Amino acid sequence: MKLFKSVAIVGVGMIGGSLALDIKKHKLAQRVVGFSRNRKTITLAKKRGVIDAGSTDLSVISKADCIILAAPVEVIISLGRRLAGIVRKDALIIDVGSTKQEIVAALEKVVPCFVGSHPLAGSEKRGIDNVKRGLFENSVCVVTPTENTDDQSLAKAIRFWNSVGASTICLSPLEHDTIMSLTSHLPHAVAFALIRSIPEEYFELSAGSLRDTTRIAASDEEVWADIFISNQKQLVAALGEFEKNCNILKNIVRRKDKKRLVSFLAEAKRKRTALV
Amino acid sequence: MKLFKSVAIVGVGMIGGSLALDIKKHKLAQRVVGFSRNRKTITLAKKRGVIDAGSTDLSVISKADCIILAAPVEVIISLGRRLAGIVRKDALIIDVGSTKQEIVAALEKVVPCFVGSHPLAGSEKRGIDNVKRGLFENSVCVVTPTENTDDQSLAKAIRFWNSVGASTICLSPLEHDTIMSLTSHLPHAVAFALIRSIPEEYFELSAGSLRDTTRIAASDEEVWADIFISNQKQLVAALGEFEKNCNILKNIVRRKDKKRLVSFLAEAKRKRTALV
Numbered sequence: 001m002k003l004f005k006s007v008a009i010v011g012v013g014m015i016g017g018s019l020a021l022d023i024k025k026h027k028l029a030q031r032v033v034g035f036s037r038n039r040k041t042i043t044l045a046k047k048r049g050v051i052d053a054g055s056t057d058l059s060v061i062s063k064a065d066c067i068i069l070a071a072p073v074e075v076i077i078s079l080g081r082r083l084a085g086i087v088r089k090d091a092l093i094i095d096v097g098s099t100k101q102e103i104v105a106a107l108e109k110v111v112p113c114f115v116g117s118h119p120l121a122g123s124e125k126r127g128i129d130n131v132k133r134g135l136f137e138n139s140v141c142v143v144t145p146t147e148n149t150d151d152q153s154l155a156k157a158i159r160f161w162n163s164v165g166a167s168t169i170c171l172s173p174l175e176h177d178t179i180m181s182l183t184s185h186l187p188h189a190v191a192f193a194l195i196r197s198i199p200e201e202y203f204e205l206s207a208g209s210l211r212d213t214t215r216i217a218a219s220d221e222e223v224w225a226d227i228f229i230s231n232q233k234q235l236v237a238a239l240g241e242f243e244k245n246c247n248i249l250k251n252i253v254r255r256k257d258k259k260r261l262v263s264f265l266a267e268a269k270r271k272r273t274a275l276v
Numbered sequence: 277m278k279l280f281k282s283v284a285i286v287g288v289g290m291i292g293g294s295l296a297l298d299i300k301k302h303k304l305a306q307r308v309v310g311f312s313r314n315r316k317t318i319t320l321a322k323k324r325g326v327i328d329a330g331s332t333d334l335s336v337i338s339k340a341d342c343i344i345l346a347a348p349v350e351v352i353i354s355l356g357r358r359l360a361g362i363v364r365k366d367a368l369i370i371d372v373g374s375t376k377q378e379i380v381a382a383l384e385k386v387v388p389c390f391v392g393s394h395p396l397a398g399s400e401k402r403g404i405d406n407v408k409r410g411l412f413e414n415s416v417c418v419v420t421p422t423e424n425t426d427d428q429s430l431a432k433a434i435r436f437w438n439s440v441g442a443s444t445i446c447l448s449p450l451e452h453d454t455i456m457s458l459t460s461h462l463p464h465a466v467a468f469a470l471i472r473s474i475p476e477e478y479f480e481l482s483a484g485s486l487r488d489t490t491r492i493a494a495s496d497e498e499v500w501a502d503i504f505i506s507n508q509k510q511l512v513a514a515l516g517e518f519e520k521n522c523n524i525l526k527n528i529v530r531r532k533d534k535k536r537l538v539s540f541l542a543e544a545k546r547k548r549t550a551l552v
Contacts, residue, residue: 183482206459221541265497
């Protein structure tokens, strides 16, 4: 079902490029154009059939009736602020940023039909080399309307996410950022701090436990610096909560209190088993 | 190549049962017998061809010329203390415990041919249902001789681990426990504390990052309580080191110091990328 005539992807990386592939696969638009700051990305994206046309000039998006901002948080905000003079007034603008309060506050001021979104898909990888058809199949996408969000745009954005296989949940930007500070930003912060705590010369004596707990520490530093800073308040609170649990555990271990230790670990195990 | 006439596995769980399968596969012994405190485990292990014979009576191991203690740390120590009156004087005794100082100190007093070992293989699962042929293929096994270890026993233990596909590294029990407190016990402690910090009602809004960082929080609470307590001093130090890195990160985020944040995360990414 065609939802749009022409979709413009701003940032043809793993998320933007995978969305482009799914838009073509599900025939959601007649045409998909791409913008990237990097000429090589545009050349590759065209060559691999990810986009029909593309440019390093933002004016390439001017005719699109749907624009998807798929870049790190700070880039979404800075590019978003330049949209007003370029895009069609009736164009639906969606972003895929990992935090929502700053982006939504900035963008709903400059474009009339903006809907904040955050698809919970992807991995520690990024870039055009990691695009994947069907990436959003069976995933969840959080959509973050506010009192300023236009009903029709919201409905269209939800229909779009459903069309690429994602179910949607609506939350306020603050609710989104609070939950994500715990379920996503905290695990990343912990993984970064954890790998920094292990001397490299001990790596050969590690097994799956260290590899799995730190996999996401290989994530891009620029992307995650943006996420952490744009969600500073919630992340600091989440780290505080985590610190409390670390201290409880450390004190139990220090006292060799086996009974309390078993019960601390058993409750963790019960919760982890509930996380499917 | 037959290394032994009869091997006795004390604790026919994931590690002990998998070793039994590999001993048969590589024909390292004529006979494999098993001890378990649980009658059902013995019945299952026999039925599935993991062991040739078994019993819930420890005397089943009396004729073996190699005994493998494959139980949680505290059980290895308490069963180990009962071995003196039961086993052949020339029997090689190997354990697979996850910490080494307490076990080695206790067992080398009671049996003459003891060699502490720790194969870095396995997962958060346990029990006879999770045995796996070839579990030790391409893994590393730490062997922890002391000045009291008999040369011939050490050589035999190393040959045994090599025969099931593991390469071996010799470390002192203290070196082993120090390294493991960082590469294994700390990731487990972090995973347990992390999952306890996330409200369960937020689980549906999580993705691979939370799942991977907390996978090992589903590990057995009794096993890990033993490991943490028997390596208390090193684990508390490892948690202290990790806490320092968490605090550095928290303070950088609090100050929104993007430059330092990018460099903190980039160094973490570099290290994680070096961990293959």
